[in-house]
Amino acid sequence: xxxxxxxxxxxxxxxxxxxxxxxxxxxxxxxxxxxxxxxxxxxxxxxxxxxxxxxxxxxxxxxxxxxxxxxxxxxxxxxxxxxxxxxxxxxxxxxxxxxxxxxxxxxxxxxxxxxxxxxxxxxxxxxxxxxxxxxxxxxxxxxxxxxxxxxxxxxxxxxxxxxxxxxxxxxxxxxxxxxxxxxxxxxxxxxxxxxxxxxxxxxxxxxxxxxxxxxxxxxxxxxxxxxxxxxxxxxxxxxxxxxxxxxxxxxxxxxxxxxxxxxxxxxxxxxxxxxxxxxxxxxxxxxxxxxxxxxxxxxxxxxxxxxxxxxxxxxxxxxxxxxxxxxxxxxxxxxxxxxxxxxxxxxxxxxxxxxxxxxxxxxxxxxxxxxxxxxxxxxxxxxxxxxxxxxxxxxxxxxxxx
Numbered sequence: 004x005x006x007x008x009x010x011x012x013x014x015x016x017x018x019x020x021x022x023x024x025x026x027x028x029x030x031x032x033x034x035x036x037x038x039x040x041x042x043x044x045x046x047x048x049x050x051x052x053x054x055x056x057x058x059x060x061x062x063x064x065x066x067x068x069x070x071x072x073x074x075x076x077x078x079x080x081x082x083x084x085x086x087x088x089x090x091x092x093x094x095x096x097x098x099x100x101x102x103x104x105x106x107x108x109x110x111x112x113x114x115x116x117x118x119x120x121x122x123x124x125x126x127x128x129x130x131x132x133x134x135x136x137x138x139x140x141x142x143x144x145x146x147x148x149x150x151x152x153x154x155x156x157x158x159x160x161x162x163x164x165x166x167x168x169x170x171x172x173x174x175x176x177x178x179x180x181x182x183x184x185x186x187x188x189x190x191x192x193x194x195x196x197x198x199x200x201x202x203x204x205x206x207x208x209x210x211x212x213x214x215x216x217x218x219x220x221x222x223x224x225x226x227x228x229x230x231x232x233x234x235x236x237x238x239x240x241x242x243x244x245x246x247x248x249x250x251x252x253x254x255x256x257x258x259x260x261x262x263x264x265x266x267x268x269x270x271x272x273x274x275x276x277x278x279x280x281x282x283x284x285x286x287x288x289x290x291x292x293x294x295x296x297x298x299x300x301x302x303x304x305x306x307x308x309x310x311x312x313x314x315x316x317x318x319x320x321x322x323x324x325x326x327x328x329x330x331x332x333x334x335x336x337x338x339x340x341x342x343x344x345x346x347x348x349x350x351x352x353x354x355x356x357x358x359x360x361x362x363x364x365x366x367x368x369x370x371x372x373x374x375x376x377x378x379x380x381x382x383x384x385x386x387x388x389x390x391x392x393x394x395x396x397x398x399x400x401x402x403x404x405x
Contacts, residue, residue, distance in 0.1 A: 005104065006030040010039035023108030023125060033115050064102045064129045066165070070158045072102070077151035086147075087113050105129050118142055133278065133299045140285045150285050157281040161274065164361050168270060171368045178379040182386060189390055191226065194219035197394045201401070208397045215393045254303035258331075266367045271305045272336060273360035280353035290317060304331065322349070 008030070009019045018039065022030050034041055072093065079089045087110060094106035105126045112122035120139035123130040134154065141150030198216045201208055208216070222229070243249040257267045275296055282292040293316060297309035308329045315325035323341035326332045336356060343352030 005108070006044055008034060008041060008044040010034060010041045012039055020107060021104055022111050023105075033111055036115060037111075064099055064105070066158070066162050068099055068102055069129070069134075070155070070162045072097075073151060073155040073158050077148065077155045080148035080151050083148075086119055102129065119147070131299060133282075133295045136287065136291065136295055137282065137285055140282075140287045144286050146285075153281050153285055157277060160277060160357075160361065164270065164273060164364055167365055167368050168266070171372050174372065175375045175379055178376075178383060182379075182383045185383075185387060186390065187222065189387070190215075190219045190222045194390070194394060195223055197398065201394070201397050209393075211389075212393045212397050215390060251303050254305075257302065258304060262367075262371065266364065266371065267302070268331070269360045269363045269367065271300055271302050272333070273357050273364055274300055275305065275309070276336075276353045276360060277357035280350050280357055283350040283353065289322065293322075308332065 005021050005023050007019070007021050009017065011017055022033055030044060031041060034044075075093060076089060079092070080086075084092075090106050090110035090113060094103050094110055097103040097106055108125070109119075109122040112125070113119060118139075120135050120142055123138060124135045137150055137154050138147070141147040144150075194215060198219060201212070201216075244253050258264045260267075278296045278299060279292050282295060283289070287295075290313065293309055293313045297306050297313065300306055300309060308331060311329070312322070312325040315328070316322060321341070321344055323337050323344055326340060327334075327337040339352050339356055340349065343349035346352075
């Protein structure tokens, strides 16, 4: 729980800030250990002012910010700066208010005697289980500086690949939105006026023109009801995809779409290989590596596969043997993992696989973008052209018969 406080330091200077603690007594004890005389303290949740209200919709730390933060921590740990000073420094420099509050709370916990990993674990929305366990392994091995370098590199690679895939969809989405907007405006504003001219002329219109006029009338007369139905349908589907069966359906849909499914499959394989390599190099036991990889792969089907692999490995089977039981895992992945096990270079092999699939994802995204752009432009032109032709040709026929 977060508490806002006002206090006076030993030098008589007034201070204010926030501290994360289980209850108010623990918060007071934490502040007193820092030599502060508390003048006021209350839960942040009790604040009713508009400025201090914690609006969860905006309470978000982006992946990019975590990448930058991890790189900064790696640099500072390599420079042998103390953990407490690192988090105090980064809390003061953070532009994101949520991240600043979290880092200040982590610093308070560290000053109170908690480990870095335990302090980070209190903020699962910012620091994932994977992140916390990587830090914990660094604390246990005494190689925190190396672990933060691994984390920074891993998050940087993961962010680059994910951003590439997401950014590739921006242009097609914009073109589709533009196409739909143009078509709706023409059907609701332009076509009704032109159809009035055709109706007044009294001539029979072609079938394709009548279809366009009927669609236009549908939008004009029932457009508001269509919007309401679309909104209700969107909400229903949104709620459905938040359920277990909905997540399973979405996971299967992503993998079975033509071309897109191959792209997603390579993205998840890259994520699995990169996660496992990063944790193996950091000295995390294989069982824990597989368990954490299942939690962060972000696809229900591959999560289920990794959980099955976890059970198989616990029973004494080799990783490659457990992976080979699932058709979703390519044979090259299984064979490379087997070579890594036989040579004792599993981490290096997984790193090679991760880089291979990352290149495949980037190449697939570039190819998809190159294909989508001209196709979208042609479809937009054909759609608008058909709409105009369906009403202009009858008008031309009317003017020719006069």
